[in-house]
Amino acid sequence: MGAALAGALAAAVGGSMTLARLGQAARPVERRGGRSSLCTGLECPQEYGAVGRPEPRKLPGPTSTGRGRLTSGVPWLAAVLWLIGAAALGGCAQPPAALPPVPTATPTPTPAADPPGSLRLGAVLLPADEAPHSSLTEWWYYTGHLFTPTGRRFGFQFVVFQAVRGQAPVGYAAHAAVTDGAAQRFVYAERSAQARQPQRSGAPGFDLRVGEWRMRGLKGQDALSFAVDRYRLQLDLHALKPPVAHAGGLISFGVAGDSYYYSRTRMAVQGTLEIAGQRMAVSGQAWFDKQWGDFLVFPQGGWDWFALQLDDGSD
Numbered sequence: 001m002g003a004a005l006a007g008a009l010a011a012a013v014g015g016s017m018t019l020a021r022l023g024q025a026a027r028p029v030e031r032r033g034g035r036s037s038l039c040t041g042l043e044c045p046q047e048y049g050a051v052g053r054p055e056p057r058k059l060p061g062p063t064s065t066g067r068g069r070l071t072s073g074v075p076w077l078a079a080v081l082w083l084i085g086a087a088a089l090g091g092c093a094q095p096p097a098a099l100p101p102v103p104t105a106t107p108t109p110t111p112a113a114d115p116p117g118s119l120r121l122g123a124v125l126l127p128a129d130e131a132p133h134s135s136l137t138e139w140w141y142y143t144g145h146l147f148t149p150t151g152r153r154f155g156f157q158f159v160v161f162q163a164v165r166g167q168a169p170v171g172y173a174a175h176a177a178v179t180d181g182a183a184q185r186f187v188y189a190e191r192s193a194q195a196r197q198p199q200r201s202g203a204p205g206f207d208l209r210v211g212e213w214r215m216r217g218l219k220g221q222d223a224l225s226f227a228v229d230r231y232r233l234q235l236d237l238h239a240l241k242p243p244v245a246h247a248g249g250l251i252s253f254g255v256a257g258d259s260y261y262y263s264r265t266r267m268a269v270q271g272t273l274e275i276a277g278q279r280m281a282v283s284g285q286a287w288f289d290k291q292w293g294d295f296l297v298f299p300q301g302g303w304d305w306f307a308l309q310l311d312d313g314s315d
Contacts, residue, residue: 122248124262127219129290130205132198136257136294138162140206140215142224142237143307144269144286154273154282155179156233157188158224160208160215162198162292169194174210178231180275187229220264222288224271235271237286239264241315250293257295264288265307265315285309 119126132138139161146154156178163171172195177188191211201207205218213226220239227233246261253259267286272279287307309315 119243121243121245121262122250124243124245124249124260126243126262127204129260129262129292130218132162132200132206132208133292134164134198135292136164136296137259138164138292139290140208140217141289141291142215142222142286144267144284146235146269146273146282146284148273148280148282152280153181154284155181156235156286158213158215158226160210160213162208164198169196170198172199172208172210174213174226176213176226176228178228178233180231187231189228217288220267222267230276232274233271233282235269235282237267237269237288240266240268240285253295253297256297257293259291259293259295261289261291263290263307266309287315 114120114125115128118128139159141157141159143157144155146156156176158176159174161171161173161175163173165171172193174191175188176190177186179186191213193210199206199208203218205216207216208214215224215226216222217237220237220243222237224233224235224237241264243262243264246263249260249262251259251261265287267288269282269284269286271282273282274280287309289307307315
């Protein structure tokens, strides 16, 4: 596995995460051990139930268009009514009157095709789904390894969370961390912001700003800019593999709701890392996760996850 294990250093990069500035009533959010909460302490709208829990979304069925909208036609109804009428008339002594013509059922409109240049991954459509949605919970999550030309090794993590709660301002929380192997240092920092609506630039992809930090991307061509303690990073990322959808692009959290989910499992990274004013070139590999949906993670819930990039090219 060696130098290609993405997640070993970055897994420790989780740190502790707070959303204290998402709203006045926001409570801390734990990222340690994989726990997170984007609703606890925030005012949830009534439509999500008495305890702020959304109704579980039904997965698309076999007659679905792929987003949960069922289509059906009704030509059988006219045929059944015609047979009932014919049987009744056949039992009469008098000659039957002429039957009215069977009405023609209006065909169900064919769903519009995906836009040209799109990539369909089950329930996920790219690049449209790279942009922010209006779902309860959403995040863009990077972890990776960096190396200097002399072999000095670093790990990094950078994530932006978006929380939409009815008519309240849209909350953003960002978390970044750096692991400096040579110096045996692990540092992290947080930023938060509010917006009247999700940060949609009008262009495809995403372009998110939380304070002076920024992440943007489209079709696996991404860029990150953030600073933690005395470490400042400017990174460009390029996807080396096609994106992968998890469980067809839609996973269930049970009563907590459902989440759309795809990953770019191997991205080449190049850029600069500045330490206390000293700038050096870095390169390496990263992993990107994107999730969104009408789901909530409660204090007693959570999960642990890991990602591996192996030297043989498998992830």
